[in-house]
Amino acid sequence: MTLAVLLGACSAESPDSGSATTGSPKTTAPTEADEPSDGLFNPFDPDEPTLPGGVKVLSQDVEGFAPVDAGRYAVRVSESLLYQFDLPAYSDVHSGVYLNPGRRAGGDSIVWLTQANKRTSLPVHPCRNHDRKVVGPTVGDLASALHRQPYLTTTKPVAVTVGGADGLFVKASVPDDANVSACQDGSVDVIMQDPQGVEEPGTVDRIWILDVDGVRHVLRARTFGATKRDAKLVTQLVKSITFTQD
Structure with a gap:
């Protein structure tokens, strides 16, 4: 697998x-x-x-x-x-x-949440150049930078609320016809703190950039190919999220 x-x-405009x-x-x-x-x-x-x-x-x-x-x-x-x-x-x-x-x-599919501090970065080019470029410190800065990335198919940032935390949602997809093997290291780099670069065309990252009590966090859900079942499971998981401070 x-x-x-x-x-x-x-x-409501973006159930996905x-x-x-x-x-x-x-x-x-x-x-x-x-x-x-x-x-x-x-x-x-x-x-x-x-x-x-x-x-x-x-x-x-x-x-x-x-x-x-x-x-x-x-x-x-x-x-x-x-x-x-x-x-x-x-x-x-x-x-x-x-x-x-x-x-x-x-x-x-895989879902994970990480803190995204002011040094959070994106690749110069998701395919050809994985050197890092730091984006601004706000939720909007990161969402806008993701939307402007070349190579990926991205959606416009949409306002969201996850577990009471407000933020922006962006979906970033590797094109189905992409020749990923020709990319640097044979993979596509989407954003920081990735367990491994994307190695297959058609992979979709659903990205919620959230302000959780004044700290920027990134919730990511990666699905491999356009499988409705996996997208449904991911959506149900995200809907169930709550945050706990201690």
Whole structure:
């Protein structure tokens, strides 16, 4: 699968941006009995307290893919911020950070959230020149710079709200007819903090650039090819997101 190689409420005008003004999550948190029965790994961080509602924090010390059952989980993003989300059945988490909804049922997508500080950069050219250029410090600066990138097919920034955090959404796609093998390092570079450059045409990055309590963060969902099922799983995950400060 492409994903294995890789890792080794939005506006009404744009439903693909993952409408994300959310209410109470519909999925309950997993109990002890719900933990993966085949788990060679314990995917939960033993040093993190269980959050209200029984939500467990995923361990970032686990290497590789860890299976998790359907439920509500959390990832720590910084010393003071976690985000919570619902995962469907047959999902995996890679390194406690990269969410793979429905991977064991044929899904091929990855979702992750990172802080995007004032030194956040984009490649000079996503295909030909992966040297970095720093964009401005605001949500709008990064969204506009993404929209102006050559080579990629990008949408205009659209105002969104995810888990109560306002921001802008941009979708960036590698053209279906792109000769990615001719790019620098045989891959397309979309934005900073990528687990690996894009290696296949038709790959789509859905990018939510959010202001979370005054700090810019980037939520990314990558799907490989135009698969409606993966896009639906990603949208459902994003709609379920809430942020927790501690």
